[in-house]
Amino acid sequence: MLEIRLRTDTAVVPPDKVEPDPTRLEPSASSQTTMGLIGWKCVKSFRKDDSWYHSVWNVSHYPDEDEREQNKAGTRCDGRALVYEVDSPVEKLATRSEIISFVDRAKSEFATVLDMKFS
Secondary structure (H helix, E strand, O other), X not given: OEEEEEXXXXXXXXXXXXXXXXXXXXXXXXXXXXXXXXXXXXXXXXXXXXXXXXXXXXHOOOOOHHHHHOOOOEEEOOOOEEEEEEEEEHHHXXXXXXXXXXXXXXXXXXXXXXXXXXX
């Protein structure tokens, strides 16, 4: 499964909090919006009545900062699924060629980290 994730105002909302503490807000100039492409891969069998939404996505967390920094897949659902994220600041996705380059980079990383084949 491929998921597209937009993270807005990264300087305002810390990644581990829902609401920011207004006394600790960063300057708006340091804020960034990023787009992430998240690849989810099933590596072991699930029950017949399981679904991606209810049994994987809805009960799993996104790749954490350590997983992203180490370029490694996260293991979810007791080892039955892997997840990996490739992200980019949206200001670096302004042209068609930049978007194509980002998608190509994501495909290359998914192929390596998640052992996926693309045609």
